[in-house]
Amino acid sequence: MSEAAFVFDGRLDRTFLESVYEGDMEHAEMVFDQFLQTLPSQLSEIKNYYQGCDLENFRKNVHKIKPVLSYVGLTGLTDKAAVLESQCKQVASIQDVATLYSSFSMELNQMIPVIENELTRIRNL
């Protein structure tokens, strides 16, 4: 299979991914790989700030992860992260964003196997 023929998983934002990588699957492999390597520590940091009720640092880390999600085609989650970040500036307590955070986390965790599978497919090209 040629590199240009690679079709990303339909659960990811194919249009965006194609505009970013333009068939450069070495670049895509590097990014998907690094995403999966760094994600656990980033999520753990966000969770720690949430549990420590540190709203400002929680917001900052959500802000930081926001564009990263799009790099692997999770543009919908980027939008959710943006809403979560925005809400953090409007609420008094971190508990006020509990539902949003829970929904964001759950959806992200569901998508991790999709990203892992995508990395395997790219590596097998």
Next chain:
Amino acid sequence: MKLSAIIVDDEPLSRQFLELYCAKSGKINVSGSFPESASALSFLQHNQVDIIFLDVEMPGDTGFQLLDKLQFMPKVILTTSKTDYAYDAFQYHVTDYLKKPFSYIRFQEAVNRADNFSKELVVEPKADDIFIKSGGKLTRLYYNDILYIESIGDYVKYCTTEKKYIAHSTLKAVEEQLCKGNFMKVHRSFIVNLKKIVNIEDYTLRIGMDQIPVSKVLKSEVMGRINIAV
């Protein structure tokens, strides 16, 4: 010739993305990639670059705070995931504003804009004089004789080595005509001939016996346009 650039972003994947885009463009040589403002500032105190790809929200100083500390003003391409900084971007004269995540095509547009802007800066004025309407007649002023131009409501005052002329115009119109080569807007009410500056102290510069205010946001650009001994 390739443009030199640095990347300042606390997010490693975002830095990596930019490094790869820069390499792919074939136009940009990345001199450094920094996770926060402090290390970038340290680098820029000893090195000049053409472009800074700059995130705004980072640990420590923000991207704008970094710009405040620079002694010269390269082209700035903001790379941020927020759109809230549009006004600041305007104030700091940034060349382009890339909202993360951005495509390679959008990146190329920003780089081309920076490249074209740098070419514009080295374009010399086509003429060495200008005719102004003052006191009911057209008077020729040689660029080399103009010290500065001050905005006074609906009028502008041309201060030359010999005398002062009042003309019905706006500083914006004068800026569009003169702000290439040696002339630069340093404050909302002043355009100066950079070759006529006697000294600069804090946010004031002296031309002849006149004190000219320099706006905070334009100070670093002024410093970048004059020849400072090292």
